[in-house]
Amino acid sequence: MAGLKIGKMVLGSLFRKPATKMYPIVPAVWKERTRGHIEIEIEDCIFCGICSKKCPTDAITVDRAAKSWAIQRMGCIQCSCCVEVCPKKCLTNMAGYTAPDAQKVTDTFVQPEKEAEPKEE
């Protein structure tokens, strides 16, 4: 009897849509909560370095003098720890993984010079 059961399952798959997806030709559909990659609103960052200190894999480098924030994409394990500790809430974990690559990429973000605020007289 069981032979019939597996036969039914196997034949059933002939008439079903493929269970696998044709990724990357068909783009993946991310769930709302998927943790895919870290994004930063560099304008809000105060370069306190807390995110880099708490990151379990040391994927983040913060340079206060150069006003730059860098993340080593392959080193990041999407734990969202940095997102939780950032005092300015300028980090977010967005859906969508970073594209595969042959090199370990480091993305660096540099804060644009703020225009000097007009001093109040």
Place this chain on the structure above:
Amino acid sequence: MSKRTVIPFGPQHPVLPEPIHLDLVIEDETVVEAIPSIGYIHRGLEKLVDKNEWPEMVYVIERICGICSFGHGWGYCKTIEGNLGVSVPPRAEYLRTILHELGRMHSHLLWLGCLADGFGFESLFMHSWRLRETVLDLFEETTGGRVIFSICKVGGMRKDIPNEMLKKMEETLRGIEGELHELADVFLDDDTVKSRLVGVGVLTKEEAFELGAVGPMARASGVNNDVRLDGHGVYGEIGFEPCLEETGDSYARCKVRIREVFQSIDLIAKCVSMIPDGDVAIEIKGQNPAGEFVGRIEQPRGEAYYYSKGSGQKFLDRIRVRTPTNANVPPLVKILQGCELADVPILVLTIDPCISCTER
């Protein structure tokens, strides 16, 4: 007496997802003795307590295993919570139990696929993994990760899972239940499958007890040492009976795991209907673990324990994890004695070996 030969099995072998090495002493086609050796994928994760503060360490501990990662996270949190003397809100305990049972389904379906692959039943393997995919999708939807969830933290959960999402999870699981039954029938009723499993690798109740077998391996021999009976999580509240079998052969081990897949669906449904509203985490401020604590968890593969020692610092002194496969290696050596050479791969699979866990 015929001549004895020693043949190596592993560390690279088609049925082994991870490397373990066995020296098989054989006489004709019969294994007389098996000598295991491990040590091919030690990663030194426990040592990372020196580098990561205890709240962040949970993300490292989760990565001990890609299959029971939720359980590892929970086990770690449990030992630290015990160390700090705090208890988590009831809703968090329910959510942890739900995700842990979902993890058990994920693990057992993966194992069933591996077993089918082990005896060369490719379509059965693919269908097991197709159904497991539904479980992984549920994980992604609720926690944000497919295999590593990072949702458990010391003091509770990082995110709440809304009740509608939990209801949907239950419906989805009920939706695949029919197909799971079809799959289970093939594993349990098919003659070709049975001819590979029934009566092979028998571990008696006494042997299982003496050798310290854990998890489905022990339960298949009738040893009732399920840690869930201690009432960790909310197992005490929702009522729970472990799945026990008596025969102790490969078929019984397969049957225990299949029964547990269905049991997990029922346990999840019970949790969803009983889950209280409220907070999912407590805040822990200015406290550091001091002293020692041991927490135990019933992982899909069996009992795992987590030991932590702190001295009031941000960095723990020691963390130690004993994983179920570690406990199941002596029973494996026992069942390999006297088996046919051709049955060795299946027998190694029936303990559901997770070598990455064992070596950490």
